[in-house]
Amino acid sequence: MRDQLYINGQWVSPDLGGYFETLDPATGEPIQRVPAATEEDIDHAVHAARQAFNRGWGQSSGAERATWLEALADELERSQDGLAALEVRDNGKPLPEAQWDIADAIGCFRYYAELARELDGRQDEALALPDARFHCRIRHEPVGVAGQIIPWNYPLLMAAWKVAPALAAGATCVLKPSELTPLTALELAGAAERIGLPAGVLNVVTGFGGEAGGPLSQHPGVDKLAFTGSVPTGAKIMSAAAADIKNISLELGGKSAFIVFDDADVDAAVEWILFGIFWNQGQVCSATSRLLVQEGIAPRLIERLVEETRRISIGPGLERGVLLGPLVSAGQYQKVMGMIEQGRQEARLLTGGKRPAHLPQGYFLEPTIFSEPADSASIWRDEIFGPVLCVKRFKSEAEALKLANDSRFGLAAAVMSADLERAARLANGLRAGIVWVNCSQPTFTQAPWGGMKQSGIGRELGRWGLDNYLEVKQVTEYR
Numbered sequence: 264m265r266d267q268l269y270i271n272g273q274w275v276s277p278d279l280g281g282y283f284e285t286l287d288p289a290t291g292e293p294i295q296r297v298p299a300a301t302e303e304d305i306d307h308a309v310h311a312a313r314q315a316f317n318r319g320w321g322q323s324s325g326a327e328r329a330t331w332l333e334a335l336a337d338e339l340e341r342s343q344d345g346l347a348a349l350e351v352r353d354n355g356k357p358l359p360e361a362q363w364d365i366a367d368a369i370g371c372f373r374y375y376a377e378l379a380r381e382l383d384g385r386q387d388e389a390l391a392l393p394d395a396r397f398h399c400r401i402r403h404e405p406v407g408v409a410g411q412i413i414p415w416n417y418p419l420l421m422a423a424w425k426v427a428p429a430l431a432a433g434a435t436c437v438l439k440p441s442e443l444t445p446l447t448a449l450e451l452a453g454a455a456e457r458i459g460l461p462a463g464v465l466n467v468v469t470g471f472g473g474e475a476g477g478p479l480s481q482h483p484g485v486d487k488l489a490f491t492g493s494v495p496t497g498a499k500i501m502s503a504a505a506a507d508i509k510n511i512s513l514e515l516g517g518k519s520a521f522i523v524f525d526d527a528d529v530d531a532a533v534e535w536i537l538f539g540i541f542w543n544q545g546q547v548c549s550a551t552s553r554l555l556v557q558e559g560i561a562p563r564l565i566e567r568l569v570e571e572t573r574r575i576s577i578g579p580g581l582e583r584g585v586l587l588g589p590l591v592s593a594g595q596y597q598k599v600m601g602m603i604e605q606g607r608q609e610a611r612l613l614t615g616g617k618r619p620a621h622l623p624q625g626y627f628l629e630p631t632i633f634s635e636p637a638d639s640a641s642i643w644r645d646e647i648f649g650p651v652l653c654v655k656r657f658k659s660e661a662e663a664l665k666l667a668n669d670s671r672f673g674l675a676a677a678v679m680s681a682d683l684e685r686a687a688r689l690a691n692g693l694r695a696g697i698v699w700v701n702c703s704q705p706t707f708t709q710a711p712w713g714g715m716k717q718s719g720i721g722r723e724l725g726r727w728g729l730d731n732y733l734e735v736k737q738v739t740e741y742r
């Protein structure tokens with residue numbers, strides 16, 4: 264059991280000695296105590312990260328850093344099963360989903376090891392200028408100290424999306440996991456310790472948003488703030504960054520549309536829709552929570568969808584065969600239930616909307632479908648971040664596009680149609696950072712991830728994820 268902060272390569276108690284309990288969402292019972300970092304701890308962690316950056320990490324070669332990232336991936340792989348089980352206890356998700364996430368997190372460290380090596384080859388590339396007396400070369404330098412604040416829906420995977428590209432770029436990290444799911448981030452620190460990663464390169468500080476996240480986002484020693492979470496917190500991070508013009512990237516919420524045309528295959532559509540909204544209990548930023556169905560296919564599709572939704576097995580994530588676990592916390596449960604109650608006034612409830620009778624404890628909720636909400640309905644416009652789907656019918660391609668784009672979010676969207684030309688037209692017209700055609704949610708470490716409008720600023724993953732932690736420098740010489 265890890266119940267200390269990981270700062271400068273050491274396990275330390277929080278400065279003010281505060282702890283809190285992390286709870287198992289399947290029971291509401293405590294799992295273990297976790298340190299609640301405050302400003303002093305954050306300050307120590309940022310200083311440790313700065314020293315580590317200056318002591319050599321920031322000047323190391325990509326090839327050296329690649330070796331460390333591969334060692335970290337190997338070390339995580341050795342405890343893969345334990346990590347998946349711990350993730351289920353802390354977050355609630357079904358075990359096969361957690362296993363998938365942990366494997367993805369490990370893959371992310373391996374992928375950025377490769378990119379770190381390639382970075383050496385990209386250093387000092389010559390740039391042709393129109394005046395031949397000037398010679399320009401381009402350098403990619405690490406941004407410095409990265410403050411990284413992450414949510415609870417994919418605890419270790421979100422940590423990997425932040426830490427792997429930062430370390431690959433030569434930045435050092437202060438990572439603050441969500442107070443709701445801190446355990447696997449502490450295990451990541453444990454893996455860093457076991458492989459002997461130089462002290463201060465990765466620091467993990469657990470604690471609450473205001474007391475730990477706030478000081479991290481305001482710390483003048485942080486060069487780069489990378490945040491994933493809700494829009495309101497993103498706005499706070501952005502104003503904290505404004506004080507000293509910190510480099511920021513934000514991955515925020517979504518209310519993504521899934522458009523199904525009359526010519527789509529009903530079985531395939533039902534499968535992708537269920538995956539798009541009920542995976543991880545709908546607690547997915549890119550969850551396709553707004554379903555737009557063309558009139559002709561709507562009766563058949565909706566009937567099948569409701570039928571299949573009622574078959575979903577709900578229970579504790581460690582139980583065999585479970586497809587839907589509990590929501591992450593009492594707070595999240597109340598928030599989603601509150602939105603469902605409001606939804607009952609705004610739309611027609613087709614299925615779900617209540618606690619399953621056989622699960623009186625924990626934060627369990629039936630997968631829920633509403634139909635025909637008004638355009639202004641809260642359940643249609645606001646992010647629910649739970650297993651709640653809203654369905655609306657449309658007549659024409661133009662209407663579908665207009666409805667899909669009528670959102671303050673722009674993270675993802677999906678289109679299902681046998682007509683690939685139409686799907687391509689839609690994909691070009693959708694104001695979203697990610698568009699899936701004839702599928703929903705596949706996520707590749709190689710491809711850019713992020714949103715337009717209030718869904719965020721910047722992109723993670725792929726080479727764009729590495730660029731988040733690099734400064735580009737031109738060196739121009741007159742000969």
Ligand code: NAD
Nearest residue numbers: 413414415440441471472476477492493496514515516548
């Ligand atoms: P949240 O904004 O409540 O918290 C996210 C993190 O910010 C936590 O670590 C929290 O402790 C910290 N925090 C809270 N207040 C803070 C403050 N004032 N200063 C600094 N840090 C603070 O979000 P959440 O409930 O953990 O996560 C759910 C949200 O995350 C959803 O909106 C979801 O869409 C979004 N999300 C987005 C992506 C993406 O890639 N776009 C991925 C996952 C989750």
